[in-house]
Amino acid sequence: MQLTGFGREKQEALSQARVLVVGAGGLSMPVLQYLTAMGVGTLGIIENDRVALSNLHRQVLYETRDAGKPKLYAAIAKLSAQNPDVELVPHAAFLRVENALEIIGSYDLVIDGCDNIGTRYLVNDACVMLGKPFIYGAVFQYEGQLSVCNFRGSATYRCLFPQVPGNAAVPGCNETGVLGILPGIIGSYQAAEALKVICGIGSPLANQLLCIDMLTGGQLQIRCRPDPANLQIRELAASYWQYF
Amino acid sequence: MQLTGFGREKQEALSQARVLVVGAGGLSMPVLQYLTAMGVGTLGIIENDRVALSNLHRQVLYETRDAGKPKLYAAIAKLSAQNPDVELVPHAAFLRVENALEIIGSYDLVIDGCDNIGTRYLVNDACVMLGKPFIYGAVFQYEGQLSVCNFRGSATYRCLFPQVPGNAAVPGCNETGVLGILPGIIGSYQAAEALKVICGIGSPLANQLLCIDMLTGGQLQIRCRPDPANLQIRELAASYWQYF
Amino acid sequence: MTKLLVFGAASEVMGARNISLPPEIDSVKKLRVFLQQHYPGLKRLNSLMVAVNREYAEDACPISGSDEVALIPPVSGG
């Protein structure tokens, strides 16, 4: 198989890349499956939750019999069977102020597949401090958002949303529901953006917020600019969970 | 979990639906995984190929140890573990003039996940004759196309591409290659369109051709019209494979 | 009439995904005041961003009849 514009050099870049996926929920399913299938070098996963039956409509890596098991190990069992050549690194924890810099520090790229606003700001701040790009994705009801943040000086999550919202402003999937396929679409786009950043192909969605509306099939690609102040983060906040 | 606009009635429609997926390759992976996860009633799969190692970079349902096995049964084993409540119907065949009308006749909706132009016209003609809507999706290198065809009189595949192309005009994935994630994105959109048609939510992409470019993240939504002559198909062609 | 596209939780609060703005709304600042007056429920969405013609826009940015304006809240589901 030969694909124009994706020769040995690009495949080599992919097989050398070290990628961390934050969370192993709905957004992360296609990210994990496709990065594994395509042969990323090292794939770290940080997750400390257990599989619930109510997750299964959107978290397609898990089976009915996985209910109650740690997501992390259920995911890794499937991914290692899918492609034993990928080095899978389990981090049995939630991302916190205490562990974020150490864990993220050993990766080249972070994919934000989390499900709460506190972790999104924490991922942002740690990645900015460490100079790592990250792929933001999130869903609400029938809509999704996507952006490539902190990539060669591009806009960060704090540039997209400078004002930290209150809890009531950003309900998660477990509160308001989401069609199972929506995180599948957004997560697939996140995997594609990761590939573009890792291999240097196409134009990653940096300095852009992509808003996708599943009900109409339409999308809006919105240009944004980095705010230099947001690139100067020197330390993490004491906590990111006052919003909950 | 409650999702605005997706109450008991919509879930019931989904659990009653009979959907046929043509092919169990790259496009079909997210279609199969997400329709199974969300709880479609009956999911038929028609496929007669075996898993090849060179498929694994885009066909994420299969594992390394599945190489050489029939795709149909490898897929069904995984899907039934994922959600035992879905009725999975294996059709161990390729779609052909001889079997298309009988097989498609017992489903409400067809999802075209095939990988060759002959089958695409066959799916179209059989669905038009039987009055079934189908979800068209296809990929080439870094691009994908998507449309909801023959839905309440909407444009068919022959309205989108009236002139049957020669073989050289439409290389498949095995000839020119495709990034594994691209059929993942297009197949996820196909699953979303299937859900919209089945449950009557949002506006399905009928009378529209959606062209998605992975390299830029952009898309073009092109309006098209049904040609009444294309809705009058009375019999299948003698063969659809003269192009190969 | 200026077209306003409403995303995410904001469309739930406003009960619409598309509204037409009255012609006196000629800047992002005036749009924000208008929204506060007519949709008090938006108050809890303190982080709403505004885009004009597919570009993030500050309060001072003018809005005219042919512009496409979008209201974008943060979203956190995964």
Added chain:
Amino acid sequence: MTKLLVFGAASEVMGARNISLPPEIDSVKKLRVFLQQHYPGLKRLNSLMVAVNREYAEDACPISGSDEVALIPPVSGG
């Protein structure tokens, strides 16, 4: 200058995904003649469809400088 977006196998043949059309190309018919002359490799792509401003267009459809024209071949990979 009219902008031509080129999709799929057609962009491989033409070696570009974006080209600017000379101003004398003022209809879809003339566009097809122009492509045949300048890109003979497109001949094997006998099923190319043309869209003008995001709408399928017949040969008689006029093209002007501000239009966005797209060239769409069928695609069959899966």
